[in-house]
Amino acid sequence: MNSFTEENYLKAIYHLSKDDGSVVTTNSISEAINTTAASVTDMLKKLAEKKLISYVKYQGSTLTESGRMAAANIIRKHRLWEVFLVEKLGFKWDEVHDIAEELEHINSSELIARLDQYLGFPKTDPHGDPIPDSEGNFNHKQLTKVSKLSPGQQGSISGVSEHSAIFLQFLEKTGLTLGAVLKIKEVLEFDGSVTLIIDHVKEITISREVAKNILVVI
Amino acid sequence: MNSFTEENYLKAIYHLSKDDGSVVTTNSISEAINTTAASVTDMLKKLAEKKLISYVKYQGSTLTESGRMAAANIIRKHRLWEVFLVEKLGFKWDEVHDIAEELEHINSSELIARLDQYLGFPKTDPHGDPIPDSEGNFNHKQLTKVSKLSPGQQGSISGVSEHSAIFLQFLEKTGLTLGAVLKIKEVLEFDGSVTLIIDHVKEITISREVAKNILVVI
DNA sequence: CTATATTTTTAGACTAATCTAAATTTTATA
DNA sequence: TATAAAATTTAGATTAGTCTAAAAATATAG
Structure with a gap:
């Protein structure tokens, strides 16, 4: 299992590498998650060790297939919780990000499966972002x-x-x-x-x- | 704000001190949360420093009023989430403890207020345990x-x-x-x-x- | 009421995640 | 293409939470 912190790095790398899985620089990660580049370097080594990213010194990082899956799963949880917060608890779409940021790290695939069903298997979150399925596949519309x-x-x-x-x-x-x-x-x-x-x-x-x-x- | 770990200690002390707020020994805490007595001692000093417990060396600890409030709030969140898991997601009463153990640390009073309302202001969790109100008051039935x-x-x-x-x-x-x-x-x-x-x-x-x-x- | 057992604390060390400062590599520029 | 600037990594330190082993305090038993 990946730590809370590792999950945040994976998510950041995913978002930074666009849809094409392009290489992500160390600095861009440090900006995205508000840490120093030195801290990022340490973590990149660790994630590479766990085969979640491929990392070439001074060049940058890309997610491996298992890293991509892990990231998609966190994004899936984040977006499902956002749907819950808006649809069921009546939050507005601009209020849910920070809470979902916490909820996305809750660890139970049974919970997420049931939540998905409870929400009626939504395909997008309250901002229109696609919710990946449990295999990590995004259903891309042409936007x-x-x-x-x-x-x-x-x-x-x-x-x-x-x-x-x-x-x-x-x-x-x-x-x-x-x-x-x-x-x-x-x-x-x-x-x-x-x-x-x-x-x-x-x-x-x-x-x-x-x-x-x-x-x-x- | 108290860390995840601090919250777990407060909760353990609350549960161990019964309803009467009696003194809790260091060893009983270490058993309850599966750590060494040495680690517990360290944390007790820290909690005492933050005025969440009163701690007398070699004697034991009791929650202060603010510690008791903090503990009641964690228990409130735990039990409300348990109600959600059983009532809304269809979990059985024996399946919800571990997931609620994670959810109880999510930090948003707005979220809990809305969840409480969404669940119809339940007074007990799926095991019959009372849910304290947002001021930390338990509605004790004579059991x-x-x-x-x-x-x-x-x-x-x-x-x-x-x-x-x-x-x-x-x-x-x-x-x-x-x-x-x-x-x-x-x-x-x-x-x-x-x-x-x-x-x-x-x-x-x-x-x-x-x-x-x-x-x-x- | 002393000796022993138990409980608790202290001392010192470890890991994960972070930082600053210095060193190294890459990129940009003149 | 040499040199300056920018990006990245390394080295060494810090904090929170944990551990083991040893020391100190308290409780128990003969």
Whole structure:
């Protein structure tokens, strides 16, 4: 079994290596989990020893298959708990991250199997992120950043790539919630800001930065 | 905030000091949490430093008011999670202890308040043990051991004082579950074994040892 | 009421995870 | 391509929690 701390490193490496499993630098990990690079180096050696990552000195790390599985399992638990917190306990989508961060380390596959069933086998968490199955497989939808759309195109919001409470609260307030249909009216060449119509009703303008972090299915 | 480990010590001291808050020996703690007496001594100093216990060298320890509150809060979380696991996820009463042992350390009073509400503010856990309120107050019912009853007396099962899975499974199989009405038919003087009638129907005989661990309201 | 047994504490050491400071390697630049 | 800058690793130390072995205090028994 991996320690609480090892799990956090695996999760960080997973998130940093994108979907393609690309090499992750030591520094990027140290930033992600707020430790010194020296501490990260120590842990990388340990994870390599346990065959959870492959690590080449001065070059970086990638998850091995078993490391990837372990990471997917933690993410599965995190996202299932988020669904529980929002759907059953009535938390808002911007309030659940920190609690799920703790719950994800609870160790019982029976518990997770039953929770999954209790929640009706959800496929995404409250932010639209996919929940991997118990074998670690993600069911990838093709998600597009709103910033990539051209006038006339439309899509429905299916996820976000920024999870801070402040951003989520802004989306909530603006009506940019999961499932909302967006139709692009205009993209301003000057700064990339996007004017769009939400659910065929409300017209608003968002910055390029915001548009980059909203993901839609076309 | 207290560490995971500190919380486990506080809980152990609480359970060992009965309801009367009596002095707990170092050795009894080391047995309870399966560590050496030397380790316990170290931790007792630390807890005393934090004013969670009062500790007199070579004499033993008692919880202070703030230690008692902290312990009650952990027990509250443990028991609420047990209710969740049994009522919502369908675990059996003998399966939930170890998982609740992990969940009890999750740190969010908002989470516990919402869980409490979601469960309908239960007053006891699946073993009949009282759930303290958020101020740490237990709602004590007067519970009597079956071994203290005389022929002719009856009561309904409201708790157990032994929580091992093996014992709970035995009770389950025998029909000695929470709420069952017991009427004492005979107490054998030779070994204290008790013959009783469950729910006015089924007659069985249990050992004195078993009788001591079943608690009823008369 | 002394001698022995038991309990508890102290001393010193270990592991996991972290840190700072210094050394080394890689990358970027002039 | 030599050199400076940045990234990474190593060395050595620290903290929390644990351990074993030895010392000290308390309890028990003759």
